[in-house]
Amino acid sequence: MNFMYPLAGGVMIGLAATIMLYFNGRITGVSGLIGMSLTKITRANDWRYLFLAGLILGSVLLYFINPAFYAYGLPYGFGKAIVAGLLVGFGTRLGRGCTSGHGVCGLPRLSMRSLVATLTFMGVAIITTFIMKQF
Numbered sequence: 085m086n087f088m089y090p091l092a093g094g095v096m097i098g099l100a101a102t103i104m105l106y107f108n109g110r111i112t113g114v115s116g117l118i119g120m121s122l123t124k125i126t127r128a129n130d131w132r133y134l135f136l137a138g139l140i141l142g143s144v145l146l147y148f149i150n151p152a153f154y155a156y157g158l159p160y161g162f163g164k165a166i167v168a169g170l171l172v173g174f175g176t177r178l179g180r181g182c183t184s185g186h187g188v189c190g191l192p193r194l195s196m197r198s199l200v201a202t203l204t205f206m207g208v209a210i211i212t213t214f215i216m217k218q219f
Contacts, residue, residue: 113185115176
């Protein structure tokens with residue numbers, strides 16, 4: 085397996101989280117960014133829109149640089165992807181944050197809530213992967 089993309093992605097995520105905390109005084113929790121940008125349309129959300137646009141544009145740029153990265157598509161189909169996305173969205177609201185908020189930003193701040201959330205994310209991901217491989 086080529087570890088270049090995961091390594092580069094991890095470095096960029098860590099760098100983005102550090103820059104956000106240093107210059108903006110805020111953690112980088114993507115579910116919170118999406119939630120705030122969709123519920124309140126104000127000038128104060130301009131940076132959120134730019135951040136989310138950067139996530140989308142980065143993905144599009146990767147597609148043009150290396151289309152083979154997306155060659156596998158959706159292995160379980162579009163319907164299951166929609167259901168999975170809705171369940172993840174519900175879980176992030178229930179857990180008061182997503183993997184980026186808890187795992188990338190909460191753990192370095194030694195947040196106990198983030199530790200419990202991240203361990204829960206990982207445990208459920210392992211169980212879900214095991215179940216999905218059975219079908």
